[in-house]
Amino acid sequence: MPAQESIESPPEDTRWQLVDRTMQRLDHRPEALIETLHAAQDAFGYLDSATLARIASRLRLPPAKVLGVATFYNHFRLKPKGEHTLSVCTGTACHIKGNDRILAWMRERYCLAPGDTTQDNRLSLVEVRCVGACALAPVILTDGAITGKKSFAETTTIIREWLDDAP
Amino acid sequence: MSKLRLATLWLDGCSGCHMSLLDTDERLLELAAQMDIVYSPLVDTKQFPERVDVVCIEGAVSTEEDEARLRLVRQRSGLLIAMGDCAVTGNVPAMRNPLGAEAMLRAVYRESPVLAPQIPIEDLPRLHGHALPLHRFVPVDLFIPGCPPAADTLFAALAALIAGTADGLRLDTRFGA
Amino acid sequence: MSAPILTLTIDGRQVSGLASETVLQVAKENGIAIPTLCFLEGLSATGACRLCMVEIEGSPRLHPACVTPIQEGMTVTTDSKRLFGYRRAIVQLLFSERNHVCAVCVANGHCELQELARAFGIDHIAFPCRHPALEVDASHSRFVLDHNRCVLCTRCVRVCGEIEGAHTWDVKNRGIRIQIVADLDTPWGAAATCTGCGKCVHVCPTGALAEKGKSMAEMRQKRPFLPYLVANRAEERK
């Protein structure tokens, strides 16, 4: 069982230091769970079973509870992300301004649904619920950088150029 | 007073509801005195009559043919009864729904060990993606759950119809009974 | 120190109860049946299924009886045309949510969902069923979990955490995608925290959790064990 292995032989990964520090800061109390998951995702990019098992054991929480929390919140990923991430905002203003068309286009052109990563692990598509830049709608984020106020044609061109997928 | 014209129809079901109807045994004679079975898998008529008073339908709607027959029967019938869980909820035929028709056909005819794996298509009605209860297609006047509904339940329903007391009828049955 | 005794009216009857009691408890003590599903005596109440909703005079809202403390002078109505309509709708929503096929279920005839449908005279499901593709976890040597039959009452989660103290079960995801989950989404048979006590199986209101080898209609849960266990423990602690 993966949970057992990781408890017995903690990985000598320096990235754990950050995570451990978060748990220490909150005295390993149960309430530290969400903060710890944030720290772990910042450190590792996503949360795999071994990471969750180790957190459960350090915080003395039932593994099922840790999994329940990790799967409740949209922000936490249990699968690795691709090299690049395209986030499409699906807040109300962005919906009204046509971001559903961008998602449909991504599905058609790259066979990607929100949450998916391409086979070659190059690109992940993420749907974000409002980044709070509604006045710039429709908004997309290429590796975290905001682009807004663009037409459908302009947006697809921006995405293709960003991906070196020459239009 | 003319006799009640009754039809029964067998869609995607195991025929258990019809068997239960036959299980009314000697009470069939009582029923026969007051109603004519004008169309049924139990009788010889080939064409559904232009007009019937009551139709009892067993089985879910699983194919294009099922759907067409149901719609025709609805037009030609006064009162439509969903007889048994398959007609009422989809029941066992609906257990394929999470899978979808294609995946099910593949699993049964291609992936399971058979001599000549092929999906039969000739002369067969096309499967719907989902097997569904009658009321997803046409209005249903009376639901009789049960798998199958007990002979007593079916008899009580038909007796109430004959007596004209079927409105708001509450039958002693349940899903899976 | 005992809690003060309060008087209230339930369905037109003057009744009384301890201040620490809920509407559901007091109603039950007085022989007034309020339908429930997620509630189970001996476990914490969560107010999740909404079947035990009652009307309280002077409040525009409905209140789940299982978590509503009684108050002096309150007037409760446990049954009305409106409540009946809501309860019928809730039971039908549950039937439409997953793949409930009573005819082939191990719990046929002993299922609380099935019985609620019968009690409310539900003879068909008005809402289209969703037919989600769900798994059956048969990895445990003695028990089986069939998500198709689960109504997400979380009794299993609560009995495992609160009574057995193992907390093998929890809920993953959210909204319509929630599911009962063991450990880190581990097959039940491989869940290290499970003691195999089987309490979850015996509190399940449907056939979602069952003993292996049971055929149609053969799964009979041992319900009374829970209040007995809770009372016995309290006694032992003294």
Place this chain on the structure above:
Amino acid sequence: MHREELAALAAEHQRHLDTFAHHIFVCAGLGCPGNEAIVAALRSEIAERQLQDRVLLRKAGCMGLCALGPIVLIQPGEIAYHTVSPDDAAEIVASLDREPVARLRLAPDLPFFARQHKNVLALSGRIDPEEIRDYIAAGGYAALCTALATMRPVDIVRCIQESGLRGRGGAGYPTGLKWATVAKAPGDKKYVICNGDEGDPGAFMDRSILESTPHAVLEGMIIAAYAVGASQGYIYVRAEYPLAIKRLRLAIREAERRNLLGHAICGLGFDFTLQLRLGAGAFVCGEETALIESIEGRRGIPRPRPPYPAEKGLWSSPTLINNVETYANIPRIVERGPAWFSALGTERSKGTKVFALTGKIRHAGLVEVPMGMNLREIIFDIGGGIPDGHAFKAVQTGGPSGGCIPAEFLDTPVSYESLNELGSIMGSGGMIVIDETSSMIDVVRYFMEFCMEESCGKCVPCRVGTAQVHRLLTRFLEHRATAADLAMLEDLCDLMKHASLCGLGQSAPNPVLSTLRYFRQEYLDRIVPAEPATEEQA
């Protein structure tokens, strides 16, 4: 820091600021991407002209007119430039002692600015949010020091009660009453929570306030803590707001360093510590009890109420929860008195309200107006109306919990009551303008999908109801619905509204109900006659 020290620091910093002839503020909010490049270009231009001693370049918070951002503001003179690019830096710096750059300048009397009444946003875009001394020089933390030194907790509670302030997060519960309940609740340990989990998709008031004036929120919270007797507080902010988080972290550290937070605040006998907690993407955590669950490290599942958080909240202790904008209102109310605040607004909705004006509107952005201003003034005068020659169809307020208000009610004065009467809600302040090119059913289905995905899944009416309603709306959208579907839609909405456990489920039907009320024909037009259509096939 004592009151005298605070005043001295404010004066000293003001003297420092006054040594500069010009102050250039660049909007450095999330809504103005590209501002770093503008700041860099301006900085090098200033350096090149050796104006470092005369010109002060500041990264500021949001100035509101996001549609025309990035905005650059020059003081003194109140000269605002729009859609500035790094290429404009030379021209802007060159113009400082001369005529403003006409082609970039926003008209000084632009109704977008002239018609607003800024209170919460008064300092937004006019101070550096990462510099506590800017806030202090502008009068910040004076209310706190005064309150701690001269007012009893009960006086502050009364002051808030008399002001008539109501919660800016959604339901509009009287803030003073909430404070009074927590203050009276028995318990040694009490908590104050700031709800910054702005989950309404299409609203960004709280993000902007946290990014622009984080100290105003802290000050409001500290005053609240003193008033209700809390010693510990939490700010719960969405993880999607990285800039707000960064600035809050900095603000908390700075406030601690200057003894405005921590032990013996302002040198008086009051202790209060504040921690930041990150949300992780769950709309339901905007619900008070779900938020508490989340801070305690659990799934954000709402608890049945009662007990209310005011009696039994975080770790079962009395807990005060208000949202960002509510706290940001506090310092000014304490400083200027309740009468000043209650003079603004309507009979029952006092003060000003911040709205995020977006959708099909020319001047999309953040505006603050007195309660009671009518929708037409907000949308057409301040917002500049609908672009591209399209016609106004509806304005959606309150997000997934709100409703759609049609043109015939544009002259309605905005207040908690008036919006409720129209079948919508004030909500946190999102206002999404919809023109005639959008189908109301598409908009409504969008919100239902949102609620379906954000439902925690605990109670049946919300978990399954949202999914069923979403399916029905899809049938309407695809012209496959029947009259029976319409009846079922109405029944399900009624069930969810009355039987759901928390506010999310109870209010999820609101967009459907309001469109059934005002745009019923759009539903009827999509109904196919007679028998139910063939069910969708997988």
